[in-house]
Amino acid sequence: MGLAKYAAKRNFRKTPEPEGRKTPAPGPASDPIFVVQRHQASRLHWDLRLEEGGALTSWAVPKEPRNEEGLRRLAVQVEDHPLDYAEFEGTIPEGEYGAGTVSIWDRGTYRPIERTPAKRIVELRGGKLSGRYALIKLKPEMEEDRNWLFFKLKPKNRPESHVPKT
Ligand SMILES: [Mn+2]
Known part of the structure; x- marks a missing residue:
């Protein structure tokens, strides 16, 4: 998607959000x-x-994401953000795009399992969200449609659970 949309929506003389140059x-x-x-x-x-x-x-x-299997959340895709936005917390002033307060609710690393234009399967390793999650685009045939579903998947059976006990 690129970061042009991100920059076009913001006035960096007024918002404390990162410009995303570095x-x-x-x-x-x-x-x-x-x-x-x-x-x-x-x-x-x-x-x-x-x-x-x-x-x-x-x-x-x-709605607040949950670390609970099968609990589906609507997730509306928005413009790509620069990497350093992951560190951002603060207040976007009144009148600016996204005016309000941003705080980090959860963070961590993840393992990408599957990635297509209409699907992501990831293993999140955060403080609140952990395990395998799916993001599924609701109308994959409509490129402009931004609505996805976000939900936690059931854990896969561990291979060792198939090994008969001796
Ligand atoms: Mn937002």
Whole structure:
């Protein structure tokens, strides 16, 4: 998606949000990160962001995400954010895009399991969210449709559970 939309929506003389110019160099073979930011804007929501290809692919989740299998949350894809947005906490002033308070609700690394234009399967390793999660686009045939579902998957049977006890 690129970061042009992110920059176009914001006036960096007025918002404390990162401009996203610097690209933090990750260590060798480091796992990608994820963050969930609680955003008390005109409507409270949680912003889920996954590091993908040098930026943060982002979804706004209107209800608090839960670490509970099968509990589905609507997740509306929004513009990609720069990587350093993962560190951002603060107040976006009144009148600016996304005006309100942003705080980090959860963060960690994740393991990408599956990635298509309409699907993500990830193993999140956060403080609140941990385990395998799915993001599924509701209308994959409609490129402009932004609605996805976000939910936790049941854990896979461990291979050792099939080994007969001796
Ligand atoms: Mn937001």
